[in-house]
Amino acid sequence: MSKGWLWLAVGAVVVGAWAARGGDSPEAAAPEKVAAPRATTSVKTPVPKPSATPSATPSPADWFADYDPAHFAVPVRKFAGRAEISPQLLMAILYNEDYKPHDPQLERSWQHFKPDAAFGIANMHRAAFDETKRRHRLAGRSWEELPDNPELAVEAAAWHLHDLAARLPSRRAGKFSKDELLALGYNTGSGNMRAFAAGAKPGSQAQSYLDRLNENWDKAGKAVTS
Secondary structure (H helix, E strand, O other): OOHHHHHHHHHHHHHHHHHHHOOOOOOOOOOOOOOOOOOOOOOOOOOOOOOOOOOOOOOHHHHHHOOOHHHHHHHHHHHHHHHOOOHHHHHHHHHHOOOOOOOHHHHHHHHOOOOOOOEOOOOEOHHHHHHHHHHOOOOOOOHHHHHHOHHHHHHHHHHHHHHHHHHOOOOOOOOOOHHHHHHHHHHHOHHHHHHHHOOOOOOHHHHHHHHHHHHHHHHHHHHHHO
């Protein structure tokens, strides 16, 4: 399936849906996130089976042909370990963020309509990436690389979750687990995360994000342990 055909056939639908949705990603101002329609086609390009010793990430041509966050289990485990966060949490967030096509050309085309839209398989805004870059070993890397570099997207998301964990209060009054709070922080920002930790009730779309995380939890666990 050529990327040019995808933009002609699907671009108008995706652009219209994203425009209505308004966009959302780490450090969003409010817990509002609506899933956009996925690109579909009757012909699916097969993804080469992994070798006995898989590489860190598939090539963009392979991962977009049949996108599945499980393709990135190796970098998820690696960077979650370095950032001292749960690999299952990181993988579940990638599943939460796969609601839109992650084709690099399509993401960049969307930037012409919404310059502050998120980039990459972890759907990070520039501000969240740049803050993470300043704190960790991402010198010389750029937010503009994320659509073409899923491994960098995973690394940045892992360190962003690490930083959110450092902002959690030591004493929490709410009903949410640490991983649930980190997922809410990834979706709505650290300020909202701390409010939820103190007992505030999430809005409907933040709750929807959390519900999807819980739905994806077992699948994410299998992906990072297989």
